[in-house]
Amino acid sequence: MVIDLLSYSLIPMFSSLALPFFAKKNIRIAIILANVALLSGFINISYLIINSITKPDIIPIIDPLTVFLIFTIYTVALAISFFSTYYGIEKEANPISYYSLILLSVSAMTSLVMVRDLFSLYLFVEILAVCSFALITSDIKSNSIEAAIKYFFLTFPASILIILGISLVLASQKALDFEIISVSTNIMTMIGLSFVIIGFLIKSGVVPFHFWTLDVYQGASSPISAYLAGIITKIGGIYAIIKISIIMKYYPVETISSILLFTSILTILIGAFGAIAQKDMKRMLAYSSISQMGYILAGVSTFSSTGIIAAVFHLFNHATFKTVLFLNSACIEKQTGTTNMTELKGLEKKMPITSWTSIIASMSTAGIPPLSGFWSKILVIIALWQVGYIKSAIIAIIASIITLGYFVLMQRKVFFGKLAEKLTEIKEVESPLLLPVIIMSLMIILAGIYVTYIYSYLEKIM
Amino acid sequence: MILYVLIYLVIIVGVVGAVISKKLLNSAIMLAIASIGISLLLFGYSAPWAAVFELSVCAGLITVLFISAVSLVKNEEDTTKEKQIKYSIFPLIMSAVVILSSIFIPEYFEKLSSYANTTQNGNELKIGDIIWSIRGIDVIAQIMLLAGGVFAIKHIFSYVKKQEE
């Protein structure tokens, strides 16, 4: 456990425990407390990370991966929490439990990236699963209960596999710390870690275990979809695989690498092809998330330093642009009442800022230079090429084109074109709701420009 | 040996009963019984850590949560009907499981006991040591889990109240 960053985990937890007591006086105070807790954490961590990135010669005392991921967590959580206050979540869910659950999940995720042994990792993954399960049910009007049940049941085989794997590792190594595992090359340890990896594959929502993601992202209420797609599936799923692949640097990894590669390519393709014919915006974004998860997995499957750095960077990028896209769909749903793309037309005149941030995020997803998505994708493709998976690299490039295709299609259908008759009274959402989206778009652009700094910072992970 | 087989049977009965019982309260109690059985098993294999946590978490925490949840859903129990597989299949499956496990399980248990974890000093660890000094994180995690569970229940069931209103 990294003790220096413990406060990032404890403060949201204590805030969430204190929230019901404040709420007895006034609900607004409680909501403000939640937001302030996250904001203070965000400012602290961004100060820390900007210092670390702009001074590349200083060797960081704290593990760069941890700090980077805590930064990502706080960014997305702050955006979602801020967004929810103005979104009117009070009408749909109990605000106290909602914010408490968000704070708890932040605390769980932060502890998750700070722990240094496998069992605690599993613990916090399960806590995260509980919190997200509850958060999915936040909008009882749509079929969120069905989504929550599907989520829970379809990921519990993951828990089985993870526990099985951990027990095998414990049996062979007699300890579960990361340093101890990474230096041994026992075959039982490797099998155990493979089990763990497959379990976390189920939790991340890659093909062929992706069925729950579609219904969950569509069924949950929009800020929660953003939260899930932005950070929870990543920290709860892919992060563990990244950590284990960093551990397994010196292992003979051909089998597990080919499994991961096959999974990632399948994921990329099915996610890309599935998104083309979708009529509902959130479902299309869900397919897109599956596809991007495939890219992260492809980076991990190479087990090389370039690939892992690419995977971490793409994780951060996906957090930002997917959050922007889901929050935009939340804005659209709030103003027009529907997310069906056949009914929405010509929204650009009425909601210009939404349209513009949507364009930036779509271009970043598709991998258009000089936005950040381009750099992470090109790093993934380079990593695949270096290890020798040439066909996979070509498939990744082709899927990028398909990604661009359906995003441009969505943009054209929803934003450009003639305004539909039903939508003539739509106004732009109020500015507080636009603030998180604009800040994230700025982050996308800045990350694209200062990519060299980020790359040299992330190189110290390996 | 016989003791282990008995405890194993208790666990199986508890688990199967939790799945097929019609009343939710009975499911929760069956689950509690199964958890207690598992923790006894773990104590027997000299895995005090796992036993402690199994007892505190499963038999304690989870049962508390389940029973509080069940008490909140009292009304829906009577109206919804479940689809259930015909009961006649179960005895067949159960007998098959029992026969197979009686062939394979004893060896497995013996192998497991060879993995028993003893400390460096050779002393048995006390429960206090485990909880406070070595696995401090798990305390935090427990608190988080408890809080998470409570808030989750509050979150989900607040609609039920709203819908009823």
Place this chain on the structure above:
Amino acid sequence: MNLINSTPTGIMMIPLIIPLICAILILFISEKTRYVREFFSVIVTAVSLWAAIKLFKIGGDNLELVFSWFSSHKLHFKLDYLSMFLLFSVSMFSFLISIYSISIPNKGNPKIFYFLLLLTQVASSGVVLSDNLLLMLFFWESMVIFLYIFIYISSNSQQTKSTALKTFLINGIADISMMIGIAMIYYITSTLSISEISKTKIIMTGWGTLSFFLILIGTLTKAGAFPFHTWIPQAALYSNASFMAYIPAAIDKLLGIYFLARISLHIFQINLSVQIILMIIASITIIAAVMMALIQTDYKRLLSYHAVSQTGYMILGISTLNPIGIAGGLFHMINHATYKSCLFMTAGSVERQTQINDISKLGGLFWKMPATAICFIISAAAISGIAPLNGYFSKELVYKGTLNTGYTIFFYAAEIGSVLTLASFLKLGHSVFFGKLNDNLKGTKEAPLTILLPMIALSCICIIFGFGAHLPLSKLIQPSIVSIGYIPHTELSGFHLDNLFLISITIIIFSLTLHISGFSIYGKPYKTSDHIHYAPIIKNIYQLAEKGYFDLYEIFKRIFKSLANILFKIDRFFDIVIDKIPSNISIIFSSQISYIHRGIYNYYMLAIFIFVVVYLMYLGGIKW
């Protein structure tokens, strides 16, 4: 860049730089002033003319001026006698036309007209002065745009615009072929300097012949020979007289024949078969054009066909490849420029005074517009080759040269051309200036002085070059030929009472006979050529020509439609392959994937279990 007048090399730049600067300045002169532009351009062209004359006086062969451009390429300007001669002619015509167009009403926006006039002066001086083929090409091609704008601004009607387009296309495509030919020259000789190439001339091998013919297309189009001439008669109908007097009559012929002389004599070494092809083209031009000219009833259109026809004489002269013929071709060039320009000027003056172009409605204008009429008579006599005007002497030299080659058939063709030329001018003069005066023309007055002065000046030049033919021949033409490399053996000028003179008298009698017979049959002066027009076989040829069957441009317009259709079908095919097929396949995939993910929980769970088992088996070592 030194522009000082004291050095001869600096003077060479004056006809280039000063009109350029003044052309740009003209654009900024306000529209409210009257005649400022005209005066300005008159003065500027006079300055260029003075510079050309001064260069002449300085004399000396091979003045050279080298500019460095972008510090690695050099622009070469060179002046040998041929260039000097042409520079003088070009400047003279610019000067005269700028005086003439002061009073012409329908020349378009005067600001743009004078701008273009000065720029044409710059471009033509650049063509004749440059030593580098690429530089010359630059100036040559810039004239195409000026041509287009000249015609375009003449009036607002749709026909003017389509004429402008036709001009642009014909000249533009010819220029492209010339550019390819010059590129091939560079490939053959790896230099672009004319003086370099002329030291060892290019011989007619495969690439050489091809490049010669490509450049020939460009040159012939500029000069206006068959079959690239079809824009000139159309422009005569739809643009104004001062443009016609300037470019198709004078500048185009000067530049076209100049460059034809350069390529046939200076750069390439032509062999016999190419020479015969050139002479055939020349003869066809002479006869076809003059036969079309005979039947016209529009003043300017008739003159424009004659311009095409006389080009044939020039080409014939140059292609004879002996010094007499070449002298004849070059002399005919300058002579044609003077009398054709003068004829167009008379057409412009009649049009201005009477607003009528159709000669059937004109008549008896001799007493009303005497000065115009006398200029017309002099120029018409000159063009027909009546001694002792300048046209006779140049034609005589051309005939002599043709006979010297030994192919007498071309001689006969040229003679027939002369017959029909005189006949058509008899018809024109008779119907416009002689004959009965129509009632509606009773009020016409003589044209103003600014129109009359250039006409009179050109007619005087016709007479001077005729009576004193040895002056231009010895001062201008002979040194030019010598500088190209052909030295004449006999005296060129002088009045020889030999067979050719008798033949010319015969021609005059022939034409008079044709005219009087036509007049007696039909009674009206403008119908005097109708007996040829409606002769049995010739009538059909005339009908085809009127429909445009001999017009290359019209033929191409028909081909292009079917070509465009074919290209469209090819593009549709590629569109299906690249666009429709991939998107349809993607949509099929996508709808299948959507169908699989319908939301049925049982299938999902089953799939997860199956795949977990598969993965674990693969992990265990079972490969497929």
